[in-house]
Amino acid sequence: MATRRFFPPLRTLITTRSVTYMPRPGDGTPRPVTLIPGDGIGPLVTNAVEQVMEAMHAPVYFEKYEVHGDMKRVPQQVLDSIRKNKVCLKGGLKTPVGGGVNSLNVQLRKELDLYASLVNCFNLPGLPTRHENVDIVVVRENTEGEYSGLEHEVVPGVVESLKVITKFCSERIAKYAFEYAYLNNRKKVTAVHKANIMKLADGLFLESCREVATKYPSIKYNEIIVDNCCMQLVSKPEQFDVMVTPNLYGNLVANTAAGIAGGTGVMPGGNVGAEHAVFEQGASAGNVGKEKITEQKKANPVALLLSSAMMLRHLQFPSFADRLESAVKRVISEGKYRTKDLGGNSTTQEVVDAVIANLD
Template identity: 90%
Template sequence: MAKRSIPALNRVLSNLRSQPPPPCPSLLSQTRSVTYMPRPGDGTPRGVTLIPGDGIGPLVTGAVERVMEAMHAPVYFERYEVHGDMKKVPEEVIESIKKNKVCLKGGLATPMGGGVSSLNMQLRKELDLYASLVHCFNLPGLPTRHENVDIVVIRENTEGEYSGLEHEVVPGVVESLKVITKFCSERIAKYAFEYAYLNNRKKVTAVHKANIMKLADGLFLESCREVATKYPGIQYSEIIVDNCCMQLVSKPEQFDVMVTPNLYGNLVSNTAAGIAGGTGVMPGGKYHY
């Protein structure tokens, strides 16, 4: 058998090295569990904007600070005193959040029926925090009326009734505007389906009141239906908000991922969290994928 020259062998070895390795069957069979949270860094201390806020906010954020300190977590906090009675969120706070990309915020009080507008809403609009995600689930050892509760409520966070668009037409007559856009509806629907896909969820339920608000909630449903066609592996359903609340308190295990407009999401997420025993994780921020 003829011997190959050294240059020829080198060429063969080079070609073999350039070929990608075959996929590993064990890796292909693994289920995915991916969230929108960023991956751990290299250990370099990372800045986090801290707004203790009002009420129990300082107590909760203070506990987080102590936990981070005990863990020797590679983070440091840039603290800002912001309170609900302020006229607006200071610009340096906004710049800090944009720079750090992470903010730990306690609740900010909102005046009832008058006074300044909600600072929480100002933050949502300024930073375009369009997605609020609440994960409600049972904790082992905490007995509740219902078991196997594992619900994710994804709420559009920038428009709808909670956008704060109100004005007095004449004394004694106030108009409160509910604005629903196709852009924001498609954006939150895509977020919900992408979250379900990346986290091995099987079903997305759109919550609405399109039987009464046929144009506004009708547009929201239309957007959800269009996005649903791009995810054939995920079951899609719709439910009217009042029936949704009844079903949540009677048979919550039927729900998986729920996508809602602004107002309904507030009601549904609080209901779901209460059913699960008060357990809820509320990032309430903007996520890109």
């Protein structure tokens, strides 16, 4: 199986072509990973990862912390753990709608400067979808734009929400997208924008993408307006390869692409900065709060299992990542054990047991 490379740190993007990941004590030395089970289905699917890691004797161990979406802030001890370990695996954190409660997911990205979100949306063999040959990587700027939550009430009944776009953040996300494409033999990078209306903000984002594109002549570069992008995604998704987007558009595009390629329950992802990486389900689309499947213990663990394979590769344990990915894909392909969102009726534990049985 070909080894995919994830998350090159910013400092290596231009100066070298070999990916240097975060340092570890030595070959085979277990690495500590901060674990946040989260809310809703989070504890179910993170427990699935724990079981599979133990079964395959993966060289990682978890430092577990209880964090919930209704907290006002991410506890300092959790941030300290992630800063120490450099890597975190997390379930979803539920963010109450309205009411002025800040998203802990956004807080984590800001506190740790996790500037790049990466979601890989691809067809899984044996899982029928409306479109074939879908293999899209959405690289989303994670720290600014509308999604960063800079808003306030000017006077009662009038709320101002700020969209801030900077040259620095636009350039580094463009560099990440092009370097990812280069290292993974991708052929095209598409910048998603609304510069026809937001001429200054999205115009600056496009200007940065164009400048970076000139340094990668072997990679085709094009641009698409976000509303046309959504239409093209649902009609001809195979035309897209790597997509680089501002913050809010990337959230919408990634979830749309995930739905096209098989659903949010099977799409891996992560958020990365120059020093830290947090791996989680690639596209959430409300999965956190599905009380019924949580009570029935029928949450789909596939997305987080594949995200944990990305984590293993990030930690320079590619053979363990390959074993895990192969086992998950074999279970999906065979079709005997699938949760309800994939057309089956299996419990989370039944899928986990099947993955463990296929590890060899």
